[in-house]
Amino acid sequence: MQQTIANHISYTGIGLHSGQPVTIELHPAPEDTGIVFCRTDLSNAPCVAAGAAQVTDTMRATTLEDGTAKVFTVEHLLAALRVFGIDNCRVDISSPEPPVADGSAIVFWQLLERAGSREQKKRRLVRRVAKEYIVRDADKFIAILPYDGLRISFTSVNPHPFLGVQYFDCIITPESFVAEIAQARTIGFLHEIEALQAQGLALGGSLENAVVYDQNGSVNEPRFTDELVRHKVLDVIGDLALAGIVRGHVIAVKSSHALNTALAKQLLDIEQEEE
Incomplete structure:
Protein backbone atom coordinates (compact mmCIF):
# COMPACT_ATOMS: atom_id res chain seq x y z
CA MET A 1 0.00 0.00 0.00
CA GLN A 120 -2.71 4.49 3.19
CA LYS A 121 -5.69 2.93 1.42
CA LYS A 122 -4.50 2.79 -2.19
CA ARG A 123 -1.99 0.40 -3.68
CA ARG A 124 1.50 1.59 -4.51
CA LEU A 125 2.34 2.05 -8.18
CA VAL A 126 5.72 0.98 -9.57
CA ARG A 127 7.55 1.12 -12.88
CA ARG A 128 8.93 -2.34 -13.56
CA VAL A 129 11.68 -2.35 -16.18
CA ALA A 130 11.09 -5.02 -18.83
CA LYS A 131 13.89 -4.10 -21.25
CA GLU A 132 17.17 -2.18 -21.28
CA TYR A 133 17.17 1.63 -21.17
CA ILE A 134 20.42 3.53 -21.60
CA VAL A 135 21.68 7.11 -21.81
CA ARG A 136 25.21 7.79 -23.13
CA ASP A 137 27.49 10.81 -23.32
CA ALA A 138 30.93 9.99 -24.76
CA ASP A 139 32.59 7.67 -22.22
CA LYS A 140 29.82 8.13 -19.63
CA PHE A 141 26.60 6.16 -19.42
CA ILE A 142 23.79 4.99 -17.19
CA ALA A 143 21.60 2.00 -18.00
CA ILE A 144 18.86 0.03 -16.31
CA LEU A 145 18.05 -3.64 -16.85
CA PRO A 146 15.18 -5.84 -15.64
CA TYR A 147 15.57 -6.80 -11.98
CA ASP A 148 13.14 -7.61 -9.18
CA GLY A 149 14.10 -4.84 -6.78
CA LEU A 150 16.53 -1.93 -7.02
CA ARG A 151 20.22 -2.61 -7.49
CA ILE A 152 22.90 -0.07 -8.44
CA SER A 153 26.38 -0.83 -9.79
CA PHE A 154 28.41 2.36 -10.23
CA THR A 155 31.95 2.97 -11.50
CA SER A 156 33.41 6.39 -10.70
CA VAL A 157 36.55 7.61 -12.48
CA ASN A 158 38.26 10.72 -11.10
CA PRO A 159 41.71 12.07 -12.11
CA HIS A 160 42.61 12.96 -8.53
CA PRO A 161 45.38 10.55 -7.43
CA PHE A 162 43.67 9.88 -4.10
CA LEU A 163 40.33 9.04 -5.74
CA GLY A 164 40.96 7.32 -9.09
CA VAL A 165 38.63 4.47 -10.07
CA GLN A 166 36.04 3.43 -7.48
CA TYR A 167 33.36 0.76 -7.90
CA PHE A 168 30.35 0.11 -5.70
CA ASP A 169 27.54 -2.40 -6.10
CA CYS A 170 24.56 -2.58 -3.78
CA ILE A 171 21.03 -3.95 -3.56
CA ILE A 172 19.10 -1.02 -2.16
CA THR A 173 17.21 -1.80 1.02
CA PRO A 174 16.58 0.39 4.07
CA GLU A 175 19.34 -1.48 5.89
CA SER A 176 21.96 -1.17 3.14
CA PHE A 177 21.01 2.46 2.52
CA VAL A 178 21.63 3.46 6.14
CA ALA A 179 24.80 1.44 6.59
CA GLU A 180 26.49 1.94 3.22
CA ILE A 181 25.03 4.90 1.30
CA ALA A 182 23.11 7.51 3.30
CA GLN A 183 26.17 8.66 5.26
CA ALA A 184 28.32 9.33 2.17
CA ARG A 185 28.94 13.06 1.81
CA THR A 186 29.44 15.42 -1.09
CA ILE A 187 33.02 15.57 -2.41
CA GLY A 188 34.75 18.91 -3.08
CA PHE A 189 38.15 20.15 -4.21
CA LEU A 190 40.00 23.17 -2.83
CA HIS A 191 41.10 24.30 -6.29
CA GLU A 192 37.46 24.44 -7.46
CA ILE A 193 36.02 26.48 -4.61
CA GLU A 194 36.73 29.97 -5.98
CA ALA A 195 35.45 29.06 -9.46
CA LEU A 196 32.28 27.51 -8.03
CA GLN A 197 31.57 30.46 -5.77
CA ALA A 198 32.04 32.84 -8.72
CA GLN A 199 29.18 30.92 -10.36
CA GLY A 200 27.06 31.28 -7.22
CA LEU A 201 27.64 27.65 -6.22
CA ALA A 202 28.98 26.00 -3.05
CA LEU A 203 28.33 29.16 -1.03
CA GLY A 204 27.24 27.03 1.93
CA GLY A 205 29.93 24.39 1.58
CA SER A 206 32.32 23.74 4.45
CA LEU A 207 34.42 21.03 6.08
CA GLU A 208 31.30 20.22 8.10
CA ASN A 209 29.24 19.18 5.07
CA ALA A 210 31.71 17.94 2.44
CA VAL A 211 34.80 15.79 2.09
CA VAL A 212 37.38 18.23 0.70
CA TYR A 213 40.52 17.24 -1.20
CA ASP A 214 43.67 19.13 -2.08
CA GLN A 215 46.75 17.87 -3.94
CA ASN A 216 47.93 16.01 -0.83
CA GLY A 217 44.73 14.09 -0.14
CA SER A 218 41.62 14.68 1.96
CA VAL A 219 41.66 17.79 4.16
CA ASN A 220 39.11 16.27 6.53
CA GLU A 221 38.43 12.65 7.44
CA PRO A 222 36.33 10.60 4.96
CA ARG A 223 33.69 8.27 6.35
CA PHE A 224 34.50 5.63 3.72
CA THR A 225 37.61 4.99 1.63
CA ASP A 226 35.29 5.03 -1.41
CA GLU A 227 32.98 7.81 -0.25
CA LEU A 228 32.87 9.43 -3.70
CA VAL A 229 31.27 6.47 -5.47
CA ARG A 230 28.88 5.82 -2.58
CA HIS A 231 27.70 9.42 -2.83
CA LYS A 232 27.25 8.94 -6.58
CA VAL A 233 24.94 6.00 -5.81
CA LEU A 234 23.02 8.23 -3.39
CA ASP A 235 22.54 10.77 -6.19
CA VAL A 236 21.30 8.06 -8.57
CA ILE A 237 18.67 6.93 -6.05
CA GLY A 238 17.43 10.51 -5.59
CA ASP A 239 17.42 11.33 -9.30
CA LEU A 240 15.65 8.13 -10.35
CA ALA A 241 13.02 8.78 -7.66
CA LEU A 242 11.83 11.48 -10.09
CA ALA A 243 10.37 8.61 -12.14
CA GLY A 244 8.51 7.25 -9.11
CA ILE A 245 9.28 3.82 -7.70
CA VAL A 246 11.41 1.94 -10.22
CA ARG A 247 12.32 -1.74 -10.19
CA GLY A 248 15.54 -2.52 -12.07
CA HIS A 249 19.31 -2.97 -12.00
CA VAL A 250 21.13 0.29 -12.68
CA ILE A 251 24.63 0.07 -14.19
CA ALA A 252 26.48 3.39 -14.47
CA VAL A 253 29.95 4.62 -15.40
CA LYS A 254 30.87 8.25 -14.63
CA SER A 255 27.18 9.20 -14.61
CA SER A 256 25.98 12.65 -13.54
CA HIS A 257 22.75 14.39 -12.60
CA ALA A 258 22.25 15.14 -16.30
CA LEU A 259 22.43 11.47 -17.30
CA ASN A 260 20.54 10.25 -14.23
CA THR A 261 17.60 12.56 -14.87
CA ALA A 262 17.65 11.84 -18.62
CA LEU A 263 17.20 8.16 -17.74
CA ALA A 264 14.41 9.07 -15.31
CA LYS A 265 12.63 10.88 -18.16
CA GLN A 266 12.92 7.76 -20.35
CA LEU A 267 11.42 5.66 -17.57
CA LEU A 268 8.28 7.80 -17.52
CA ASP A 269 7.26 5.86 -20.64
CA ILE A 270 6.92 2.68 -18.57
CA GLU A 271 3.31 2.17 -17.56
CA GLN A 272 2.89 2.09 -13.80
CA GLU A 273 1.37 -1.03 -12.28
CA GLU A 274 0.12 -1.86 -8.82
CA GLU A 275 2.73 -3.28 -6.48
Missing part, protein backbone atom coordinates in the same frame (compact mmCIF):
# COMPACT_ATOMS: atom_id res chain seq x y z
CA GLN A 2 1.04 3.62 -0.44
CA GLN A 3 2.57 5.36 2.55
CA THR A 4 2.89 8.90 3.85
CA ILE A 5 4.68 10.18 6.94
CA ALA A 6 2.82 9.73 10.21
CA ASN A 7 3.70 13.09 11.74
CA HIS A 8 4.78 16.56 10.67
CA ILE A 9 8.50 17.22 11.15
CA SER A 10 10.84 20.14 10.40
CA TYR A 11 14.54 20.88 10.06
CA THR A 12 16.52 24.14 9.68
CA GLY A 13 19.94 24.65 8.12
CA ILE A 14 21.63 26.29 5.13
CA GLY A 15 21.69 25.41 1.44
CA LEU A 16 24.87 23.87 -0.01
CA HIS A 17 25.02 26.04 -3.11
CA SER A 18 22.90 29.05 -2.11
CA GLY A 19 24.32 29.41 1.40
CA GLN A 20 20.87 30.70 2.40
CA PRO A 21 19.17 29.75 5.68
CA VAL A 22 16.23 27.43 5.06
CA THR A 23 13.60 25.47 6.95
CA ILE A 24 11.89 22.42 5.51
CA GLU A 25 8.65 21.09 6.97
CA LEU A 26 7.51 17.62 5.93
CA HIS A 27 3.75 17.02 6.05
CA PRO A 28 1.57 13.95 5.46
CA ALA A 29 -0.16 14.02 2.06
CA PRO A 30 -3.13 12.15 0.53
CA GLU A 31 -2.83 9.11 -1.74
CA ASP A 32 -1.46 9.73 -5.24
CA THR A 33 0.00 13.13 -4.26
CA GLY A 34 3.59 12.04 -4.77
CA ILE A 35 6.36 14.23 -3.37
CA VAL A 36 5.75 17.96 -3.84
CA PHE A 37 7.85 20.97 -2.81
CA CYS A 38 5.99 24.15 -1.85
CA ARG A 39 7.89 27.46 -1.63
CA THR A 40 6.50 29.05 1.52
CA ASP A 41 8.68 32.14 1.02
CA LEU A 42 6.78 33.04 -2.17
CA SER A 43 3.30 34.48 -2.61
CA ASN A 44 0.61 31.77 -2.50
CA ALA A 45 3.30 29.12 -1.76
CA PRO A 46 3.54 27.69 -5.31
CA CYS A 47 4.39 23.99 -5.56
CA VAL A 48 6.44 21.84 -7.91
CA ALA A 49 6.09 18.07 -8.15
CA ALA A 50 9.21 15.94 -7.74
CA GLY A 51 8.95 14.52 -11.24
CA ALA A 52 11.39 14.01 -14.10
CA ALA A 53 9.29 16.25 -16.35
CA GLN A 54 9.96 19.16 -13.97
CA VAL A 55 13.77 18.97 -14.24
CA THR A 56 15.15 22.22 -15.73
CA ASP A 57 18.85 22.18 -14.74
CA THR A 58 21.43 19.61 -13.64
CA MET A 59 24.59 21.64 -13.03
CA ARG A 60 26.11 20.28 -9.80
CA ALA A 61 22.61 19.40 -8.52
CA THR A 62 19.10 18.59 -9.72
CA THR A 63 16.70 21.51 -10.19
CA LEU A 64 12.91 21.24 -10.39
CA GLU A 65 10.74 24.05 -11.68
CA ASP A 66 7.06 24.73 -12.34
CA GLY A 67 6.14 28.38 -12.91
CA THR A 68 7.45 30.42 -9.99
CA ALA A 69 8.11 27.31 -7.89
CA LYS A 70 11.78 26.37 -8.19
CA VAL A 71 13.90 24.13 -5.95
CA PHE A 72 17.33 22.62 -6.39
CA THR A 73 19.70 20.13 -4.72
CA VAL A 74 16.70 17.95 -3.88
CA GLU A 75 18.33 14.59 -4.62
CA HIS A 76 19.50 13.69 -1.09
CA LEU A 77 16.09 14.28 0.47
CA LEU A 78 14.38 12.43 -2.39
CA ALA A 79 16.70 9.45 -1.93
CA ALA A 80 15.83 9.21 1.77
CA LEU A 81 12.09 9.47 1.06
CA ARG A 82 12.33 6.85 -1.70
CA VAL A 83 14.15 4.22 0.36
CA PHE A 84 12.10 4.93 3.50
CA GLY A 85 9.04 4.00 1.43
CA ILE A 86 7.26 7.36 1.44
CA ASP A 87 5.02 7.74 -1.62
CA ASN A 88 3.21 10.94 -0.62
CA CYS A 89 4.62 13.95 1.21
CA ARG A 90 4.36 17.74 1.02
CA VAL A 91 7.66 19.47 1.65
CA ASP A 92 7.21 23.11 2.65
CA ILE A 93 10.48 24.90 1.99
CA SER A 94 11.37 28.50 2.90
CA SER A 95 14.12 28.94 0.29
CA PRO A 96 14.99 27.45 -3.13
CA GLU A 97 17.33 24.81 -1.68
CA PRO A 98 16.88 22.24 1.12
CA PRO A 99 19.40 22.25 3.98
CA VAL A 100 22.72 20.61 3.15
CA ALA A 101 22.84 19.18 6.69
CA ASP A 102 26.12 17.20 6.85
CA GLY A 103 26.35 16.79 3.06
CA SER A 104 24.77 13.33 3.08
CA ALA A 105 21.23 11.94 3.43
CA ILE A 106 21.53 10.51 6.93
CA VAL A 107 20.00 13.56 8.63
CA PHE A 108 16.93 13.29 6.38
CA TRP A 109 16.67 9.59 7.17
CA GLN A 110 16.77 10.35 10.89
CA LEU A 111 14.02 12.94 10.42
CA LEU A 112 11.87 10.33 8.70
CA GLU A 113 12.50 7.86 11.50
CA ARG A 114 11.22 10.46 13.95
CA ALA A 115 8.20 11.26 11.77
CA GLY A 116 7.34 7.60 11.15
CA SER A 117 5.21 6.27 8.30
CA ARG A 118 1.52 5.58 7.90
CA GLU A 119 -0.05 3.09 5.52
Whole structure:
Protein backbone atom coordinates (compact mmCIF):
# COMPACT_ATOMS: atom_id res chain seq x y z
CA MET A 1 0.00 0.00 0.00
CA GLN A 2 1.04 3.62 -0.44
CA GLN A 3 2.57 5.36 2.55
CA THR A 4 2.89 8.90 3.85
CA ILE A 5 4.68 10.18 6.94
CA ALA A 6 2.82 9.73 10.21
CA ASN A 7 3.70 13.09 11.74
CA HIS A 8 4.78 16.56 10.67
CA ILE A 9 8.50 17.22 11.15
CA SER A 10 10.84 20.14 10.40
CA TYR A 11 14.54 20.88 10.06
CA THR A 12 16.52 24.14 9.68
CA GLY A 13 19.94 24.65 8.12
CA ILE A 14 21.63 26.29 5.13
CA GLY A 15 21.69 25.41 1.44
CA LEU A 16 24.87 23.87 -0.01
CA HIS A 17 25.02 26.04 -3.11
CA SER A 18 22.90 29.05 -2.11
CA GLY A 19 24.32 29.41 1.40
CA GLN A 20 20.87 30.70 2.40
CA PRO A 21 19.17 29.75 5.68
CA VAL A 22 16.23 27.43 5.06
CA THR A 23 13.60 25.47 6.95
CA ILE A 24 11.89 22.42 5.51
CA GLU A 25 8.65 21.09 6.97
CA LEU A 26 7.51 17.62 5.93
CA HIS A 27 3.75 17.02 6.05
CA PRO A 28 1.57 13.95 5.46
CA ALA A 29 -0.16 14.02 2.06
CA PRO A 30 -3.13 12.15 0.53
CA GLU A 31 -2.83 9.11 -1.74
CA ASP A 32 -1.46 9.73 -5.24
CA THR A 33 0.00 13.13 -4.26
CA GLY A 34 3.59 12.04 -4.77
CA ILE A 35 6.36 14.23 -3.37
CA VAL A 36 5.75 17.96 -3.84
CA PHE A 37 7.85 20.97 -2.81
CA CYS A 38 5.99 24.15 -1.85
CA ARG A 39 7.89 27.46 -1.63
CA THR A 40 6.50 29.05 1.52
CA ASP A 41 8.68 32.14 1.02
CA LEU A 42 6.78 33.04 -2.17
CA SER A 43 3.30 34.48 -2.61
CA ASN A 44 0.61 31.77 -2.50
CA ALA A 45 3.30 29.12 -1.76
CA PRO A 46 3.54 27.69 -5.31
CA CYS A 47 4.39 23.99 -5.56
CA VAL A 48 6.44 21.84 -7.91
CA ALA A 49 6.09 18.07 -8.15
CA ALA A 50 9.21 15.94 -7.74
CA GLY A 51 8.95 14.52 -11.24
CA ALA A 52 11.39 14.01 -14.10
CA ALA A 53 9.29 16.25 -16.35
CA GLN A 54 9.96 19.16 -13.97
CA VAL A 55 13.77 18.97 -14.24
CA THR A 56 15.15 22.22 -15.73
CA ASP A 57 18.85 22.18 -14.74
CA THR A 58 21.43 19.61 -13.64
CA MET A 59 24.59 21.64 -13.03
CA ARG A 60 26.11 20.28 -9.80
CA ALA A 61 22.61 19.40 -8.52
CA THR A 62 19.10 18.59 -9.72
CA THR A 63 16.70 21.51 -10.19
CA LEU A 64 12.91 21.24 -10.39
CA GLU A 65 10.74 24.05 -11.68
CA ASP A 66 7.06 24.73 -12.34
CA GLY A 67 6.14 28.38 -12.91
CA THR A 68 7.45 30.42 -9.99
CA ALA A 69 8.11 27.31 -7.89
CA LYS A 70 11.78 26.37 -8.19
CA VAL A 71 13.90 24.13 -5.95
CA PHE A 72 17.33 22.62 -6.39
CA THR A 73 19.70 20.13 -4.72
CA VAL A 74 16.70 17.95 -3.88
CA GLU A 75 18.33 14.59 -4.62
CA HIS A 76 19.50 13.69 -1.09
CA LEU A 77 16.09 14.28 0.47
CA LEU A 78 14.38 12.43 -2.39
CA ALA A 79 16.70 9.45 -1.93
CA ALA A 80 15.83 9.21 1.77
CA LEU A 81 12.09 9.47 1.06
CA ARG A 82 12.33 6.85 -1.70
CA VAL A 83 14.15 4.22 0.36
CA PHE A 84 12.10 4.93 3.50
CA GLY A 85 9.04 4.00 1.43
CA ILE A 86 7.26 7.36 1.44
CA ASP A 87 5.02 7.74 -1.62
CA ASN A 88 3.21 10.94 -0.62
CA CYS A 89 4.62 13.95 1.21
CA ARG A 90 4.36 17.74 1.02
CA VAL A 91 7.66 19.47 1.65
CA ASP A 92 7.21 23.11 2.65
CA ILE A 93 10.48 24.90 1.99
CA SER A 94 11.37 28.50 2.90
CA SER A 95 14.12 28.94 0.29
CA PRO A 96 14.99 27.45 -3.13
CA GLU A 97 17.33 24.81 -1.68
CA PRO A 98 16.88 22.24 1.12
CA PRO A 99 19.40 22.25 3.98
CA VAL A 100 22.72 20.61 3.15
CA ALA A 101 22.84 19.18 6.69
CA ASP A 102 26.12 17.20 6.85
CA GLY A 103 26.35 16.79 3.06
CA SER A 104 24.77 13.33 3.08
CA ALA A 105 21.23 11.94 3.43
CA ILE A 106 21.53 10.51 6.93
CA VAL A 107 20.00 13.56 8.63
CA PHE A 108 16.93 13.29 6.38
CA TRP A 109 16.67 9.59 7.17
CA GLN A 110 16.77 10.35 10.89
CA LEU A 111 14.02 12.94 10.42
CA LEU A 112 11.87 10.33 8.70
CA GLU A 113 12.50 7.86 11.50
CA ARG A 114 11.22 10.46 13.95
CA ALA A 115 8.20 11.26 11.77
CA GLY A 116 7.34 7.60 11.15
CA SER A 117 5.21 6.27 8.30
CA ARG A 118 1.52 5.58 7.90
CA GLU A 119 -0.05 3.09 5.52
CA GLN A 120 -2.71 4.49 3.19
CA LYS A 121 -5.69 2.93 1.42
CA LYS A 122 -4.50 2.79 -2.19
CA ARG A 123 -1.99 0.40 -3.68
CA ARG A 124 1.50 1.59 -4.51
CA LEU A 125 2.34 2.05 -8.18
CA VAL A 126 5.72 0.98 -9.57
CA ARG A 127 7.55 1.12 -12.88
CA ARG A 128 8.93 -2.34 -13.56
CA VAL A 129 11.68 -2.35 -16.18
CA ALA A 130 11.09 -5.02 -18.83
CA LYS A 131 13.89 -4.10 -21.25
CA GLU A 132 17.17 -2.18 -21.28
CA TYR A 133 17.17 1.63 -21.17
CA ILE A 134 20.42 3.53 -21.60
CA VAL A 135 21.68 7.11 -21.81
CA ARG A 136 25.21 7.79 -23.13
CA ASP A 137 27.49 10.81 -23.32
CA ALA A 138 30.93 9.99 -24.76
CA ASP A 139 32.59 7.67 -22.22
CA LYS A 140 29.82 8.13 -19.63
CA PHE A 141 26.60 6.16 -19.42
CA ILE A 142 23.79 4.99 -17.19
CA ALA A 143 21.60 2.00 -18.00
CA ILE A 144 18.86 0.03 -16.31
CA LEU A 145 18.05 -3.64 -16.85
CA PRO A 146 15.18 -5.84 -15.64
CA TYR A 147 15.57 -6.80 -11.98
CA ASP A 148 13.14 -7.61 -9.18
CA GLY A 149 14.10 -4.84 -6.78
CA LEU A 150 16.53 -1.93 -7.02
CA ARG A 151 20.22 -2.61 -7.49
CA ILE A 152 22.90 -0.07 -8.44
CA SER A 153 26.38 -0.83 -9.79
CA PHE A 154 28.41 2.36 -10.23
CA THR A 155 31.95 2.97 -11.50
CA SER A 156 33.41 6.39 -10.70
CA VAL A 157 36.55 7.61 -12.48
CA ASN A 158 38.26 10.72 -11.10
CA PRO A 159 41.71 12.07 -12.11
CA HIS A 160 42.61 12.96 -8.53
CA PRO A 161 45.38 10.55 -7.43
CA PHE A 162 43.67 9.88 -4.10
CA LEU A 163 40.33 9.04 -5.74
CA GLY A 164 40.96 7.32 -9.09
CA VAL A 165 38.63 4.47 -10.07
CA GLN A 166 36.04 3.43 -7.48
CA TYR A 167 33.36 0.76 -7.90
CA PHE A 168 30.35 0.11 -5.70
CA ASP A 169 27.54 -2.40 -6.10
CA CYS A 170 24.56 -2.58 -3.78
CA ILE A 171 21.03 -3.95 -3.56
CA ILE A 172 19.10 -1.02 -2.16
CA THR A 173 17.21 -1.80 1.02
CA PRO A 174 16.58 0.39 4.07
CA GLU A 175 19.34 -1.48 5.89
CA SER A 176 21.96 -1.17 3.14
CA PHE A 177 21.01 2.46 2.52
CA VAL A 178 21.63 3.46 6.14
CA ALA A 179 24.80 1.44 6.59
CA GLU A 180 26.49 1.94 3.22
CA ILE A 181 25.03 4.90 1.30
CA ALA A 182 23.11 7.51 3.30
CA GLN A 183 26.17 8.66 5.26
CA ALA A 184 28.32 9.33 2.17
CA ARG A 185 28.94 13.06 1.81
CA THR A 186 29.44 15.42 -1.09
CA ILE A 187 33.02 15.57 -2.41
CA GLY A 188 34.75 18.91 -3.08
CA PHE A 189 38.15 20.15 -4.21
CA LEU A 190 40.00 23.17 -2.83
CA HIS A 191 41.10 24.30 -6.29
CA GLU A 192 37.46 24.44 -7.46
CA ILE A 193 36.02 26.48 -4.61
CA GLU A 194 36.73 29.97 -5.98
CA ALA A 195 35.45 29.06 -9.46
CA LEU A 196 32.28 27.51 -8.03
CA GLN A 197 31.57 30.46 -5.77
CA ALA A 198 32.04 32.84 -8.72
CA GLN A 199 29.18 30.92 -10.36
CA GLY A 200 27.06 31.28 -7.22
CA LEU A 201 27.64 27.65 -6.22
CA ALA A 202 28.98 26.00 -3.05
CA LEU A 203 28.33 29.16 -1.03
CA GLY A 204 27.24 27.03 1.93
CA GLY A 205 29.93 24.39 1.58
CA SER A 206 32.32 23.74 4.45
CA LEU A 207 34.42 21.03 6.08
CA GLU A 208 31.30 20.22 8.10
CA ASN A 209 29.24 19.18 5.07
CA ALA A 210 31.71 17.94 2.44
CA VAL A 211 34.80 15.79 2.09
CA VAL A 212 37.38 18.23 0.70
CA TYR A 213 40.52 17.24 -1.20
CA ASP A 214 43.67 19.13 -2.08
CA GLN A 215 46.75 17.87 -3.94
CA ASN A 216 47.93 16.01 -0.83
CA GLY A 217 44.73 14.09 -0.14
CA SER A 218 41.62 14.68 1.96
CA VAL A 219 41.66 17.79 4.16
CA ASN A 220 39.11 16.27 6.53
CA GLU A 221 38.43 12.65 7.44
CA PRO A 222 36.33 10.60 4.96
CA ARG A 223 33.69 8.27 6.35
CA PHE A 224 34.50 5.63 3.72
CA THR A 225 37.61 4.99 1.63
CA ASP A 226 35.29 5.03 -1.41
CA GLU A 227 32.98 7.81 -0.25
CA LEU A 228 32.87 9.43 -3.70
CA VAL A 229 31.27 6.47 -5.47
CA ARG A 230 28.88 5.82 -2.58
CA HIS A 231 27.70 9.42 -2.83
CA LYS A 232 27.25 8.94 -6.58
CA VAL A 233 24.94 6.00 -5.81
CA LEU A 234 23.02 8.23 -3.39
CA ASP A 235 22.54 10.77 -6.19
CA VAL A 236 21.30 8.06 -8.57
CA ILE A 237 18.67 6.93 -6.05
CA GLY A 238 17.43 10.51 -5.59
CA ASP A 239 17.42 11.33 -9.30
CA LEU A 240 15.65 8.13 -10.35
CA ALA A 241 13.02 8.78 -7.66
CA LEU A 242 11.83 11.48 -10.09
CA ALA A 243 10.37 8.61 -12.14
CA GLY A 244 8.51 7.25 -9.11
CA ILE A 245 9.28 3.82 -7.70
CA VAL A 246 11.41 1.94 -10.22
CA ARG A 247 12.32 -1.74 -10.19
CA GLY A 248 15.54 -2.52 -12.07
CA HIS A 249 19.31 -2.97 -12.00
CA VAL A 250 21.13 0.29 -12.68
CA ILE A 251 24.63 0.07 -14.19
CA ALA A 252 26.48 3.39 -14.47
CA VAL A 253 29.95 4.62 -15.40
CA LYS A 254 30.87 8.25 -14.63
CA SER A 255 27.18 9.20 -14.61
CA SER A 256 25.98 12.65 -13.54
CA HIS A 257 22.75 14.39 -12.60
CA ALA A 258 22.25 15.14 -16.30
CA LEU A 259 22.43 11.47 -17.30
CA ASN A 260 20.54 10.25 -14.23
CA THR A 261 17.60 12.56 -14.87
CA ALA A 262 17.65 11.84 -18.62
CA LEU A 263 17.20 8.16 -17.74
CA ALA A 264 14.41 9.07 -15.31
CA LYS A 265 12.63 10.88 -18.16
CA GLN A 266 12.92 7.76 -20.35
CA LEU A 267 11.42 5.66 -17.57
CA LEU A 268 8.28 7.80 -17.52
CA ASP A 269 7.26 5.86 -20.64
CA ILE A 270 6.92 2.68 -18.57
CA GLU A 271 3.31 2.17 -17.56
CA GLN A 272 2.89 2.09 -13.80
CA GLU A 273 1.37 -1.03 -12.28
CA GLU A 274 0.12 -1.86 -8.82
CA GLU A 275 2.73 -3.28 -6.48
